[in-house]
Amino acid sequence: xxSRSNSHLAADASAVRxxxxxxxxxxxxxxxxxxxxxxxxxxxHLAGGGMRHIGHGxxxxxxxxxxxxxx
Amino acid sequence: MTLTRDFRRxxxxxxxxxxxxxxxxxxxxxxxxxxxxxxxxxxLVRASYVAMDLIYRSVVxxxxxxxxxxxxxxxxxxxxxxxxxxxxxxxxxLTFPAVGLMLVxxxxxxxxxxxxxxxxxxxxxxxxxxxxVAYAVAALVVLLTATGxxxxxxxxxTMYRAxxxxxxx
Numbered sequence: 187x188x189s190r191s192n193s194h195l196a197a198d199a200s201a202v203r204x205x206x207x208x209x210x211x212x213x214x215x216x217x218x219x220x221x222x223x224x225x226x227x228x229x230x231h232l233a234g235g236g237m238r239h240i241g242h243g244x245x246x247x248x249x250x251x252x253x254x255x256x257x
Numbered sequence: 258m259t260l261t262r263d264f265r266r267x268x269x270x271x272x273x274x275x276x277x278x279x280x281x282x283x284x285x286x287x288x289x290x291x292x293x294x295x296x297x298x299x300x301l302v303r304a305s306y307v308a309m310d311l312i313y314r315s316v317v318x319x320x321x322x323x324x325x326x327x328x329x330x331x332x333x334x335x336x337x338x339x340x341x342x343x344x345x346x347x348x349x350x351l352t353f354p355a356v357g358l359m360l361v362x363x364x365x366x367x368x369x370x371x372x373x374x375x376x377x378x379x380x381x382x383x384x385x386x387x388x389x390v391a392y393a394v395a396a397l398v399v400l401l402t403a404t405g406x407x408x409x410x411x412x413x414x415t416m417y418r419a420x421x422x423x424x425x426x
Contacts, residue, residue: 209343212413220350223395
C-alpha cells in the first residue's frame with residue numbers, strides 16, 4: 187500500500203517535470219508513416235503514375251447521363 | 258462556441274453514421290474495383306465500373322463531406338476542440354487529404370466507367386484499374402485508422418492546449 191502511494195508520488199513528480207506539450211511517441215510514429223506515404227504518392231505521380239490515364243477535357247458522358255440529356 | 262447537449266448528440270450521431278457509412282461504401286467500392294481488375298467476365302467488369310462511378314458520386318462523396326463537416330462541428334462545438342488533442346489533429350490531417358483526393362478522383366472514376374461502358378480497353382485502362390484498387394485500399398486504411406483514433410483516443414495534448422491551460426492558471 188505504502189509502496190503504491192510512493193509510486194503514485196513518483197508518477198506525479200515525473201508528470202510535473204515532463205513538459206506539457208511533449209509530443210507522444212505514437213504521434214511521431216504516425217508522422218514517419220505519413221511522410222513515407224506522401225513521398226510514395228509523390229514519387230508515383232512524378233514517375234508517370236497518378237492520373238496519366240486522364241487527358242485534359244477527356245471527360246466521358248455516361249450512358250445514363252446521355253439518357254438524361256435526350257429527355 | 259459550445260453546442261447544446263441535444264444538438265451535440267445529433268451532430269455526433271450524424272458524424273458516426275456518416276463515418277461508418279463511408280467506411281462501408283469504400284469497402285463496397287473496393288470489392289467492385291477488385292472484381293473489375295481480376296474478373297474475365299466482360300459484362301461484370303463493365304457493370305462494376307459503371308456502378309462504381311454511380312456510387313462514388315451519389316454516396317462516397319456526400320458521406321465523405323458529411324463526415325468531415327459533422328466532425329468539424331462536433332469538435333469545435335465541444336471541449337474537445339480542433340487543435341487541443343493530438344488524436345483529433347491527426348484525424349483531421351488524415352481526413353482533409355482523404356476528402357481532397359476523393360474529390361480529385363471524381364474524374365478518373367468517371368473516365369474508367371466511360372471507357373468500360375463504351376469501348377474496348379487497352380493497356381492504359383489496365384493501369385487505371387489497378388490504380389483504383391490501390392486508392393480504395395489506401396482510403397480504407399486511412400478511414401480505419403481514423404475510426405481507431407476516435408475509439409481509443411490516445412493521450413497527448415498539443416502545445417496549443419498546454420498554452421490555454423497555462424493561460425487559465
